[in-house]
Amino acid sequence: MPTTLPPLGEILDLLPDAVCVVDPEGHYLAVSAAFEHIIGYRPDEVMGRRMIELVHPDDRAATALAVQRVMEGRPLPHFRNRYLHRDGHVVDMQWSAKWLPEYGVRLAVGHQVTELRELERKLEYMAGHDPLTGLPNRYRLREELERAIGDSEQALAVLYLDLDGFKAANDRHGHAQGDRLLCEVANRLRQALRHGDFIARVGGDEFVVLLPGCAGHGDARRVADTLQASVAAAEVPPFAGIGASVGVACCPADGRDAEALLRCADADMYVVKHRHRGAAAP
Incomplete structure (x- = not known):
């Protein structure tokens, strides 16, 4: 058939x-x-x-x-x-x-x-963001920093922020409470920044902020003072009186590439932290 x-x-x-x-x-x-x-x-x-x-x-x-x-x-x-x-x-x-x-x-x-x-979008988000705070991570920071440096017509400041005494307090009160504090700090920092600024969590209690268009160290330090005040206002019992040390680096004065700017801002942060410790000593 x-x-x-x-x-x-x-x-x-x-x-x-x-x-x-x-x-x-x-x-x-x-x-x-x-x-x-x-x-x-x-x-x-x-x-x-x-x-x-x-x-x-x-x-x-x-x-x-x-x-x-x-x-x-x-x-x-x-x-x-x-x-x-x-x-x-x-x-x-x-x-x-x-x-x-x-x-x-x-x-x-x-x-x-x-x-x-x-699924791809979720994986892309996970690859570029901190799972605890939702902030961009070190990988995304590097991308954004290199892009900002490449914009030769725009000034740029980099702030390196580290919480004072967080590690000891975190060990004393527990990591769950420490995570709550980190999320609260991340939210306060994000709210304190201008539209167009960029913030990333790059370590346990370390954050980096990019300030496109920031004219120089004076303006950058004023933003750093605002961020320090925002951290000090964070209230997550039993943490009390958590402060922050913020280092500043400006492009091109302190470097013209990502490594140099991050290294300079990090070094300046340790100078500020040492100053805080000296001021707190009896």
Whole structure:
């Protein structure tokens, strides 16, 4: 008995990925059943519409460049962009596309990667942030510092902050209470900074602040005094009277690279800490 193949459309409609056919100007000519499942529009609702209209506005420029590449005969195997679902939510997609000049159409197969992208975002966040305080970590600090140094038209100050007596108090009262204090200090420091300033936790009780546009040591020291006052106001029993020592370094006066600026600010912080200890001595 001869075998009769079902229509190709019925086969395509079984696929979990969206299959789209558009003309050279990007108007939909055909979509598979999965298109509605993923993006929310029935086939009859998109026929004749331009594909770019359904793309997230922030991704349209990159998508247009990708389309140009495909139309030049360069297949696009793994292009990602975001679509706006019919109900308004964002759908992350990964596409493989090819221009078929003999038919005058562009063929694309799209796989939804929203869950994968959410996982990637979480991993990216974890890689760049301190899990306790939520502040950027040393890795993110280095990226931001090098970017700020590269902006030659903008002055920059670096503050290195260390809590006074925290280690001994943490051992005495317990790490759980110490973690509470660190979170409280992080929140107070974040609130005390200007819009555009950057703060990172780089060690147990050490924080680094970047002050883009800070004119010099005098202005930086005034910000440091404000941060010291914010730390002193932190109230997490049984901790009382926790202070902070803050060192200052300015670019380019104290260095023109990340290592030099951090080293200078750290050294200045120890000078300030020694001064605090001397003032506290009977």
